[in-house]
Amino acid sequence: MKLKVDVVLNQDCVHAMSRLPDGVIDLAFADPPFNIGYQYDVYDDHREDDEFVSWCRTWMGEVVRLLKPNGTFWLAIGDEYAADLKVLMQRELGLHCRSWVVWYYTFGVHCKYKFTRSHAHLFYMVKDARDFTFNADAIRVPSARQLVYGDARANPQGRLPDDTWILRPQDLPTGFQPLENTWYFPRVAGTFKERAGFHGCQMPEQLLGRIIRACSHPDQVVLDPFAGSGTTLAVAKKLGRHYLGIELSADYTREIRKRLRGIRSGDALDGAPEPLVSAPTTAAGRKLDTRVHGRHSRRPRTPTKGQKALPGLD
Helix, strand or coil, rough: CCCCEEEEEEHHHHHHHCCCCCCCCEEEEEEECCCCCCCCCCCCCCCCCCHHHHHHHHHHHHHHHEEEEEEEEEEECHHHHHHHHHHHHHHHHHEEEEEEEEEEECCCCCCCCCCCCEECCCCEECCCCCCCCHHHHHCEEEEEEHHHHCCCCCCCCCCCCEEEEECCCCCCCCCCCCHHCCCCCCCCCCCCCCCCCCCCCCCHHHHHHHHHHHCCCCCCCCECCCCCCCCHHHHHHHHCCEEEEEEEHHHHHHHHHHHHCCCCCCCCCCCHHHHHHHHHHHHHCEECCCCCCCCEECCCCCCCCCCCCCCCCC
16 A cells, blocks of 8 residues: 555554555654543453553554654553553564653642652654654754853753653642743643544644654654544644554544635644643632732631631631
C-alpha cells in the first residue's frame, strides 16, 4: 500500500500500519490506551498485563518499521507500564532514549488509598543514536540569566527546557519560579476553549507543538496511530507538516476529520504558551483577608440562616 498523507484512517492501527511501506515516517507520537479501565466507545481497556505488553510490542514494532532511519518516536504512557515499555523499546525494538520527560500537573485524578496521581510519562526515542532531528532553536525558553539575574552573558535565544513539564504552576506560585525553566502546559480541562468535546483524553496543542517543532521539519510526515481527539494531526497541519492519523473509532474519526477541516496551515496553536496567563488561579475563588487574619488567613464568611458559625470565626 502506497503512503497517503493528510488523511485519517478508520482502522485498527496494527492492520493499517502493516500495509504501509518501510521507512516513510519522520516523527511518530503515540498516546495509546493505558490499560487502566478507561471507557472508550470501541476499544476494551481491560487486558491482562502480558496481553497488553504483547500488543504494545506489536504496534510499536510497526511504528519502528515505518520510521525513517533518522526517525523519532514519542510515547505517552502512565505509571503502570512505563518501565515495561521503556525496556521493551530499548532492548527489543532497538530504540535509543534521548529523554524521559515527566509531565506534571497540579490537579490530578483523586485517589482514595494512595497519593493522588499528577503526572504522566513521555519517552523521547530515536531510531539512530547519532542521526536524528532536534531543532533546538525552535523550542528555546528564556533562561534564568535573562529573567532573574539580568546577566549580559545570557544567550539572547534562551536555553533548552528541562525534562519536567508543569501544567498549572499558577496553583503553586512559590513552588516553580522562572529560574527553574520547567515546561509549562495547561491541561485541557472541560472548561477550556480548545476542548474538542468528543474525547476525554485530549493533549494540549502547545505540548504537541513543542514536540513537532523540535523533532521534525516542515513538509515532513507525522504519524499518530491512536489519533483520539486529533490534536497531533491538528498541530502538524498548523505547523506545515503532513500527517497520517489512524483511529479505531468511527465516531472519533468523523470528529477528527471535522476538526481538521477547520484548520489551515499557519494557524496559531490553541492554548497560551505562557502558563501563568493560561488559566485563572484556583485561589481566586476565596479571597484572602490580610488585614485581620494575617497573610495566609481566609476571610471569614458570615453564616446564613440555619448555618452554624465555624469555631473561632464568630
